[in-house]
Structures are given as C-alpha cells and as structure tokens.
Amino acid sequence: MNTKQSIAGAGLAIGLGLVAIASVIGFETMQMRVPPSYARVGPQIFPYIIAIGMALAGGFIAWKSYRGGDDVIDDVEPTDWKNVGIIVLGLIVHMNLLRPLGFVPAGLVLFMSVAFAFGSRRYGRDAIVGFLLVLFAYIGFTYGLGLQLPPGILKGLL
Amino acid sequence: MESFLSLMDGFATALTPINLMWSLVGVTLGTLIGILPGIGPALTIALLLPVTRTLDPTGAFIMFAGLYYGAMYGSSTTSILLNTPGESGSIMTAIEGNLMARQGRGAAALATAAIGSFVAGTLGTLALTFLAPLFVKLALLFGPAEYFSLMVLAFTTVSVLLGASKSRGLAALFLGLAFGLVGTDILTGQPRLVFGYPSLLRGIDIVVVAVGLFAVGEALFMASQARLRSAEILPIKGSLFMTREEWRRSWKPWLRGAGIGFPFGALPAGGTEIPTFLSYFLEKKLTKHPEEFGRGAIEGVAGPEAANNAAVAGVLVPLLALGLPTSATAAILLAAFEQYNLQPGPLLFAGNSTLVWGLIASLYIGNVMLLVLNLPLVGLWVRLLTIPQPLLYGGILIFSTLGVYSLSNSTFDLVLLFIVGFIGFLMRRHEFPVAPCIIGLILGPFAEAHFRRALSISQGDPSVFFTHPLSASLLALAAAVIIVPIILRRTRYA
Numbered sequence: 001m002n003t004k005q006s007i008a009g010a011g012l013a014i015g016l017g018l019v020a021i022a023s024v025i026g027f028e029t030m031q032m033r034v035p036p037s038y039a040r041v042g043p044q045i046f047p048y049i050i051a052i053g054m055a056l057a058g059g060f061i062a063w064k065s066y067r068g069g070d071d072v073i074d075d076v077e078p079t080d081w082k083n084v085g086i087i088v089l090g091l092i093v094h095m096n097l098l099r100p101l102g103f104v105p106a107g108l109v110l111f112m113s114v115a116f117a118f119g120s121r122r123y124g125r126d127a128i129v130g131f132l133l134v135l136f137a138y139i140g141f142t143y144g145l146g147l148q149l150p151p152g153i154l155k156g157l158l
Numbered sequence: 159m160e161s162f163l164s165l166m167d168g169f170a171t172a173l174t175p176i177n178l179m180w181s182l183v184g185v186t187l188g189t190l191i192g193i194l195p196g197i198g199p200a201l202t203i204a205l206l207l208p209v210t211r212t213l214d215p216t217g218a219f220i221m222f223a224g225l226y227y228g229a230m231y232g233s234s235t236t237s238i239l240l241n242t243p244g245e246s247g248s249i250m251t252a253i254e255g256n257l258m259a260r261q262g263r264g265a266a267a268l269a270t271a272a273i274g275s276f277v278a279g280t281l282g283t284l285a286l287t288f289l290a291p292l293f294v295k296l297a298l299l300f301g302p303a304e305y306f307s308l309m310v311l312a313f314t315t316v317s318v319l320l321g322a323s324k325s326r327g328l329a330a331l332f333l334g335l336a337f338g339l340v341g342t343d344i345l346t347g348q349p350r351l352v353f354g355y356p357s358l359l360r361g362i363d364i365v366v367v368a369v370g371l372f373a374v375g376e377a378l379f380m381a382s383q384a385r386l387r388s389a390e391i392l393p394i395k396g397s398l399f400m401t402r403e404e405w406r407r408s409w410k411p412w413l414r415g416a417g418i419g420f421p422f423g424a425l426p427a428g429g430t431e432i433p434t435f436l437s438y439f440l441e442k443k444l445t446k447h448p449e450e451f452g453r454g455a456i457e458g459v460a461g462p463e464a465a466n467n468a469a470v471a472g473v474l475v476p477l478l479a480l481g482l483p484t485s486a487t488a489a490i491l492l493a494a495f496e497q498y499n500l501q502p503g504p505l506l507f508a509g510n511s512t513l514v515w516g517l518i519a520s521l522y523i524g525n526v527m528l529l530v531l532n533l534p535l536v537g538l539w540v541r542l543l544t545i546p547q548p549l550l551y552g553g554i555l556i557f558s559t560l561g562v563y564s565l566s567n568s569t570f571d572l573v574l575l576f577i578v579g580f581i582g583f584l585m586r587r588h589e590f591p592v593a594p595c596i597i598g599l600i601l602g603p604f605a606e607a608h609f610r611r612a613l614s615i616s617q618g619d620p621s622v623f624f625t626h627p628l629s630a631s632l633l634a635l636a637a638a639v640i641i642v643p644i645i646l647r648r649t650r651y652a
Contacts, residue, residue, distance in 0.1 A: 054332035120548035
C-alpha cells in the first residue's frame with residue numbers, strides 16, 4: 001500500500017471516527033433527564049447542534065476520502081510510528097510512576113523517552129540534562145511557587 | 159481626546175517598577191519562546207495560567223501581552239536563520255528571509271524584520287488605543303442575540319479561512335465545541351457528557367486541551383517526521399545597520415504591512431496567517447525589483463513581518479472590547495480573563511480601566527523593549543537555536559505534564575492530556591487546523607449562554623436571531639463566508 005492510499009484510508013477512518021463521536025454526543029444528550037420548565041430552551045439544544053455539525057463535517061471528510069478526492073495531502077513523508085510509540089510509552093509510564101515514585105524519577109523517564117524518540121543516542125548527556133532539569137523544576141515549583149508535586153522516593157531528601 | 163487621557167493614566171500604571179518588570183519578563187519570555195521551535199505564545203500562556211492564579215491581574219496581563227508581542231518578534235529570527243517558522247504568522251517571512259540569510263544578508267533581514275515589527279507594532283497599538291473605545295460603544299448595542307450571531311460569524315470565518323479545507327476547519331471547530339460541552343451545565347446544574355467520571359464534572363480545562371494539542375501533539379508529530387528535524391542554522395552575516403538603499407526599500411512595505419495587518423487582526427478572520435500572506439503577494443506585485451523575489455528580496459521580509467505585528471495589535475481590539483477571540487492565543491487570553499472573573503467588554507473598560515489602559519500603555523513600552531532585545535542582542539538569542547532538539551522537546555513535555563498535573567494534582571488530567579495529545583497528533587498529520595478547536599472550546603460556552611438567554615427572552619421563539627437587524631446581518635455574513643467561495647468555484651469551472 002503506498003502512502004497516498006494509506007492517507008486516504010486514514011481520512012476515511014478519521015471522518016467515520018468523527019461521525020461516531022457525534023453519535024455518542026447525540027445519544028448521551030438523549031439520555032439526559034431535563035425538568036419540564038427547561039424543555040424548550042434547555043441544555044440539550046446546543047449538544048444536538050454540535051452533534052449534527054460534527055457528523056456532517058465527518059461524513060463529508062469520509063466521503064471525500066473514499067472517493068479519493070482529498071488531494072490536499074499528497075506529499076506527506078512516511079510516518080515513523082516507532083518514535084510515536086516510544087513517546088506514547090513514555091507518557092503512559094510517566095503517569096503511572098508519578099504518584100508511587102515521585103515527580104523526579106517519572107519526569108526523568110519521560111525526558112529520556114522523548115530524547116530517544118527524537119533520535120538522541122547520547123544517554124549519559126540526556127540523563128544528566130534531564131535529571132538537572134526535572135530536579136530544578138521540582139525545587140522551583142514546590143518551594144518557589146508553592147505547587148504540590150509528589151516527592152515519591154525522594155521524600156525527605158528534597 | 160478621551161482615549162488620550164485614559165492612555166496617560168495607563169502609562170502611570172504601566173510605568174510603575176513592578177509593572178515594568180512584568181512587561182520585561184513578558185517580552186523576554188516571548189522572544190525566547192518565539193525563537194524556540196515547538197513552543198509558541200498560546201502554549202506558554204496556557205502553561206502560565208495555573209501559576210499566575212494568585213498574581214495581580216494587571217501585572218499578569220501586562221506580562222501576557224508582552225509575551226504575545228515578543229513571540230512575534232522572536233519567531234522572525236527563527237524563520238530567517240533556520241527556515242522553520244516559529245509561529246504561523248512567520249511562514250511568509252521564512253521564504254525571502256531565509257534566502258537573504260543564505261546570500262550573506264541575514265543581518266539586514268533581521269534588522270528590517272525587527273524595525274518593521276517595531277513600526278507596525280507601534281502603529282497597531284496606536285490604532286488599538288483609539289479604536290477600542292469605539293468598539294466598546296458598538297458593544298453597548300449588542301444584546302444576547304447579537305453576541306450569539308457575532309460568535310457564529312467568528313466560528314465560521316476561523317474554520318473556513320484557516321487550514322487545508324473547510325470540512326477540516328469545521329470538524330476542528332465542532333471538536334472544540336464538544337470539549338466545551340463536557341461538565342456541569344451552568345444554567346441547570348445538570349452533568350453533560352461526563353460518562354460517569356466525577357472528575358469530568360468541572361469540565362475539561364483549557365490548559366489540558368491547549369497543552370495537549372500544541373505540546374504533546376506537536377512533539378508526537380515532529381518525532382514521526384524525521385525529515386522535518388534536520389534544519390541548518392545559518393550564521394548572521396552582514397551589518398545590522400541597514401544601508402540607505404535597504405531603508406528606502408523597507409519603509410513602504412512596513413507601512414503597507416501595518417495597514418493590511420491591523421484590520422485583518424481586528425476582524426474575526428483568524429489572526430496572522432492571512433494578512434502576512436496578502437502582504438507578501440502585494441509586495442511581490444509592487445516591487446521595483448521583481449527579479450529578486452525568490453532569491454531574497456528585502457520587501458518580502460519587511461511587509462509580512464510588519465503585517466504580523468500589526469495583526470497582533472488588531473486581535474486585541476475585539477478581545478478587549480467584545481470578548482471575542484480571533485486567534486488561538488487570544489482564546490487563551492480570554493480564558494485568563496475568566497480565571498480572574500473579569501468579563502472583557504464595556505464592563506471591563508468601565509470597571510477595570512486601570513487594567514485595560516495599563517495593558518495598552520504597556521504595549522508601547524514593550525515594543526521599545528523588544529526592539530532593543532531583538533536588534534543589538536540578537537546574537538545572544540541565536541545561541542538558543544543550538545539547543546539540540548531531543549533535549550528541547552524533552553523539556554517541553556516535562557513542563558507540559560507539570561503544568562497540567564498542577565491544575566488540580568490529579569493524574570486523571572494527565573490521562574486527558576494524553577488523549578488530547580494523540581488527537582492533536584492526528585490533526586497535525588492530516589492538516590486539521592488547531593485554532594478553531596481552541597476557539598470553539600473557549601467561546602462555545604459563551605455562545606451557548608447567549609443563545610439560551612436570547613431564546614428565554616423571546617420565550618423560545620428562534621426568530622429573534624433573524625429579526626434583529628444587527629444579528630441578522632452578522633448571520634448573513636457568516637453564511638456568505640461559507641457559500642460565496644463555493645459559488646465562485648462553480649462559476650469558474652462552468
């Protein structure tokens with residue numbers, strides 16, 4: 001499958017995805033129980049308008065991509081999904097480690113994963129820069145601005 | 159005259175040491191993030207929202223406005239020396255500016271960009287000073303129906319004029335509007351689209367969406383496109399003092415650029431892309447040196463850069479006088495007003511005149527600071543461009559997750575950030591514009607409030623939107639924005 005075909009396929013998927021989101025919005029809005037005094041100008045009109053608009057836009061995009069008439073994007077470089085996956089993984093690990101291990105280790109993992117995805121293989125440099133950055137951010141934001149970031153395993157040390 | 163006296167009061171506010179400091183912080187930070195690729199004013203102000211909650215609003219807005227202006231100055235440097243525009247308003251600058259730098263005339267390109275930004279920024283601020291009070295008088299004529307129709311016009315122009323296609327712009331707009339629906343309905347207290355998650359009852363924070371789309375989405379996209387990451391930094395060559403010939407060729411484009419930029423910024427037409435584009439083609443048409451276009455023509459830098467900065471001043475007119483954002487950054491600024499419980503519009507000018515006029519006066523001062531920061535000191539800023547990309551994007555994501563987590567110390571917000579970030583990546587990959595999404599999210603709840611207020615005044619009769627002359631003409635304009643281009647295309651092919 002060449003790039004153009006895969007982009008057209010993605011356009012079809014995105015268009016249908018928008019229609020799906022629109023249906024969820026419409027369905028959820030239908031489930032709302034509204035007091036009769038608000039029945040005329042209630043909290044449901046706007047969601048319905050938005051759902052219809054989104055379904056129309058999504059349907060149009062899907063239809064155009066299906067017909068192959070979507071010529072706007074034709075020279076997109078092949079997407080490097082491996083790099084996307086590395087950052088995605090870094091973000092997931094970060095949000096799971098933040099509470100148990102603390103801001104500094106979780107941030108360091110995220111920093112390293114992003115640096116790796118952007119092609120850096122100088123692990124030592126990245127680790128040192130990342131550690132200092134996360135440490136200074138932690139100290140600056142907790143002591144300077146009074147934010148409450150989780151200390152985690154470094155509790156007592158910082 | 160009235161404006162002049164208010165402006166003098168404003169200078170009294172802006173020239174206090176503390177506010178001068180906020181202005182300096184804003185313009186410095188703005189230049190910094192304007193120069194750094196991958197981080198812009200909308201993202202930065204969004205990240206600053208949680209930490210500025212307790213600040214004095216006047217100081218905070220002086221800083222934000224300085225940051226917005228500063229980002230426009232800084233991004234021209236990146237366009238010229240790196241050929242990757244820092245902001246969308248600098249795309250046109252990158253064309254001729256980078257070619258000039260390649261021919262060893264980088265210094266002249268930087269000089270005409272900085273001085274042009276100063277001239278146009280000051281002219282734009284002057285126009286803002288005298289137009290904003292007039293817009294406020296206009297705003298007094300507006301009832302809920304007119305406000306709603308005005309917002310519909312803003313929604314359609316922003317969606318139709320930005321991005322690769324109309325359907326993409328509208329899809330992005332509706333996505334933003336849908337994000338805005340989530341949470342407790344203000345009027346009835348009923349939960350909407352929360353899917354049983356109590357954390358969603360207070361709605362999706364603008365910071366989560368802005369950071370997700372601008373930082374996470376952008377990082378994922380840049381990581382996926384190896385080709386976009388190899389850029390060559392050109393050294394600054396030549397003299398920063400422009401020659402007589404260069405001055406002669408620059409001043410008219412500056413003035414024309416300011417003339418195009420300001421009205422386009424003030425109209426709900428989506429900020430800086432269109433006026434910079436128009437200015438470029440106007441200069442290309444009017445130049446006495448057509449052979450230089452495509453090989454580094456100074457007019458092609460001077461015009462768009464001036465248009466860019468004047469447009470930013472223009473954007474502030476509807477934002478301050480009507481509460482109507484016409485760019486993504488303006489939408490975030492509207493969220494900042496909300497955070498301080500301030501409502502832009504006639505009430506703001508009447509009740510918080512110190513803030514409004516202090517803010518406007520600070521723009522004159524900020525422009526002077528920016529000229530000094532960006533012309534003699536440009537050599538220092540250029541070193542920022544040598545920060546390796548892996549470290550830069552690593553740092554951006556650290557501050558993004560930190561900012562989002564600190565909103566309410568909840569990992570749930572980080573999950574939302576992740577989801578919105580992935581949506582942002584898909585949008586970037588398939589050329590969906592981000593600005594309509596941000597504007598829809600911020601302005602949607604306001605539009606709904608006006609819509610329902612208008613309908614409850616008319617006791618449910620929807621004809622109010624079409625029988626009030628002002629409202630009807632705004633809606634007619636909105637319809638024309640969508641329909642006219644289609645008709646034009648049909649007749650051309652027929």
